Amino acid sequence: MNRLRRWWFGNWSVPVLAGILILLSFGVEKLLGGAWNLTIGPQWWIDAGEHAHGSGHVFTLANLLMLAAAIVAGYNIAVNAFRALMTKFISIDLLVSIATIGAVLIGNFWEAAAVTALFAVGHALEAATMNKTRSALAELVAVAPDSAIVLRDGNQVEIAAAEVRMGEVVIVKNGAKVPVDGQIVAGTGAVDEASITGESIPVEKTVKDQVFAGTVSRGGFLQVLATGVGADTTLARIIHRVEEAQDAKAKTQAFIDRFSIWYTPAVMVLALVAGLLTGDVVLALTLLVIGCPGALVISIPVAIVAGIGRSARNGILIKGGEYLETSAKISAVAVDKTGTLTEGRPQLTDIIVLDRNLDAKAVLKWAAAAEAGSEHPLARPILDTARDEDVAPTGVPGDVTPVPGKGIVSDVDGRRVLVGNAPLLEQYGIADDRGSAAEAESLAGQGRTPMIIAVDESVIGVIGVADQVREDAGRMVARLHDAGVTKVVMLTGDTHLVAEAIGRASGIDEIHASLLPEDKLDAVAGLQREGHTVAMVGDGVNDAPALATADIGVAMGAAGSAVAVETADIALMGDDLLKLPEAVGLAKRTVRVMKQNIVIALATVVILLIAVFAGGVTMSAGMLVHEGSVLVVILNAMRLLRNGRDATPTATTEPATTTTINTTTETDRSTASS
Incomplete structure (x- = not known):
């Protein structure tokens, strides 16, 4: 019962019912012929029918069924046209409505039924296509978790995902969806992050790693501290962004919208002028039908929705x-x-000692003490290495002065420590009498970032930090x-x-x-x-x-x-x-499809116009070709969803790397490759 109700209120109920009535009309015409004929209506209408057909407006049962089909298929079209007129907008629906009413008035019931039924089929196809092209959004919504298992008072409690509170610990078992954004506080496992990153190969996760709502555990047992719940999750933000993006108009679409505002009235004027000049009402009505810019109107949004949906899936x-x-x-x-x-994870690779009275650890200790108060990304590998070598600073510098583009100056236990480049030494008047600039240049030539270390007025060494390409x-x-x-x-x-x-x-x-x-x-x-x-x-x-x-x-x-x-x-x-490059390539393909669709839509209208004036196209044939062009435009845009991914699969695991800290003294300043 529910399925029947959904179908009745769905996109296809109207065209299907209209189609059944049209088929019944053909069947009745074949079986009964001219039986049950009835001539009705005002005298002017009957006279018009006699002039056009030689027999007045004759209602057979077949004609009544055709009229019923036109009413069933045309009712929503007429309602939409009226609503558009109330907002002072001349829509495509108005063209079809006028053409249909005109066809009925001249007794051309088959044309009226065919035009409205085909137009209804086109609307249903457009709706179905937009739903299909929005499939990526539907998939994102589908992966949103419904439930979560949280630890409360030491017990595992299953609740709705929306009820998880910030700071709670969530249990994620093998095969379960992660219900929140959070950080792993216990356990290890593999997580499929395809719904977020587009990568289908599961990623190994351990303590302190981040996980996202909507991803799926493919092995292991994880305890996750919730840092993002409900609408604050990455998945929720993605869904919101895709919804907005698919509704946002491109410049070309905005132009087409402005164009259609003038184009549709122009078609009506053309039909009126043609009808008055030729005295051919059928020609005027046919021009209204084939002039519908339906394929042109849908050509851009269907491509945009498909392109953005496809990219979101990846x-x-x-x-x-x-x-x-x-x-x-x-x-x-x-x-x-x-x-x-x-990689964005720099590591300390070299320590070059330039002061005979110091060793590598001493140089590292001074550098770490100075960098303890720095927010620069290169401070982290220095501090990490100092901690590993047991020379990490116990406090923070008394004063830290960043020198943009040059380095930092720190006060460490009452002594001035500089960490930076050669211009920093020049700015503070420190003589480079130990060749630190040459050592720094040598490290830089190997792709490492050099930092000269000076204490008070003396250069003591150079350290090198490298970030792997x-x-x-x-x-x-x-x-x-x-x-x-x-x-x-x-x-x-x-x-x-x-x-x-x-x-x-x-x-x-x-x-x-x-x-x-x-x-x-x-x-x-x-x-x-x-x-x-x-x-x-x-x-x-x-x-x-x-x-x-x-x-x-x-x-x-x-x-x-x-x-x-x-x-x-x-x-x-x-x-x-x-x-x-995948994003750039997809954007270029989407725009190519948009341009192809515009050419298809405009070419169809031009060809039909020529054929109408040549006397070779009827209203129903014109609408059939028109809806055929809509279908071609739709199928062309759907290629964006079917094509394979632009980028080839990339390695999912990073090769293990071993970092060697090279230490040299003033007597041996050659540096080995790390």
Whole structure:
């Protein structure tokens, strides 16, 4: 009963009922012929019928069934046309309604029934297609967990996922969905994160790792501390973003909407003029039918919804149709070095001792003591290594002064400690009488970031920190070129030598090094002045000015970051470089489909107009071809959902790396490769 009720109120009930009535009409006509004929109506109508058909308006049972089919299929069309008129908008439904009423008035019941039934079929197809193209959104909603097991008073309690409170510990067993965003506090296991990042291979998780709502445990037993529940989860934000993005209009769609506002009245005027000049009412009504821009109106939104839905399924969130269209024009990509081209996990690789009275641990101790009060990312590997070597500082420096682009100056137990580059020494008048600049240049040439350590007025050593280049950095650059991007540029605050080493390893086209945040903005603006459409990939903090200036701002590894998901034009949920060329390639294919659809829609209308004036198209045939063009446009857009993924699978496990700290003294300053 419920299934029948759903069908009755569904998209296909009207065209099916109209179709049954049309088939019954044909059957009755064949069986009864002219039986039960009835001539009715005002004299002017009968006279008009006699003029057109030679026998007046004759109602047979077959004609009554055709009229019933036209009423069934045309009722909603007429209602929609009236509502649009109330808002001072001339819709496609109005064209069909006028044509149908006109066909009935001249006794052409078959044309009236055929036109309305075919138009109803087109509406049903459009609705079904939009539901299909929104399938990615439906899949995201489907993966949302319904229940959760939480620890309360030492007991496992099953509750609705929406009832989990922040700070509660949630139990996730093998095969269960993770109900919250959170951090693992106990246990290990493999988690399938395909619903968030688009990667189907499960990721190994252990204590302190982050997990997301909607992902699925594929083995192990996890205890998760809830840090995001309900609408605050990454999954909820993704669903919200995709909903908004699929409804957002591209510039081309906005143009088509404006075009249709003028086009539809123009078709009505054309039909009226043609009817008055020729005295052929059927010609005028046929022009109304074949002039419907249905395929043109649906050509853009169906492609946008399919493209954005497809990208969301692959872990790529695009903010809306406008950004999808702009992404297809990207000709230059600017990338930050740290965390984008490199792993973002720098390690201390070298300690070069330049003071004969000290050893490597002493140099490391001074550097760690100075960096203890620094927020710079390169401070962490120094402090971690100092802790491993049992020389970690016990407190914090008395005073820490960052020197932008040069390093830091710290007060450690009443002594001034400098950690930075050669210009920092010059600024504080410290003589480089031990060759620290040469050592720093040597390290930089090997792709390491050098930092000179000076205590008071004396240089004591140089340390080197390296961030490993991602294995797929070179493939990303190559695939961006394959996708039509002509220039890939590195923007980094690191030294030229380090940047050049990373650039050589990854195949970067152009390198801009030693940049401050405002310099990165200038570099992006410079690319735009050269005529490029620029995408900027960065971390959203020190790269914020450049991200705001770029035509498209891209956030990588956005899973778990509410700010990145909401503010980036494109958010790559996984930490996968190859998602970037995949996003660009998908955007270009979507725009190609949009253009193809526009050509198909316009070509169909032009061909039909020529055929009508040549006298070879009836109302019903015109509507059939029109709805056929709608179907072609729909199927063309659906290709975006069927195609395989743009990027080939990437390695899911990172190779184990061993880091060697090279220590040298003033008498032996050669450094081995780590």
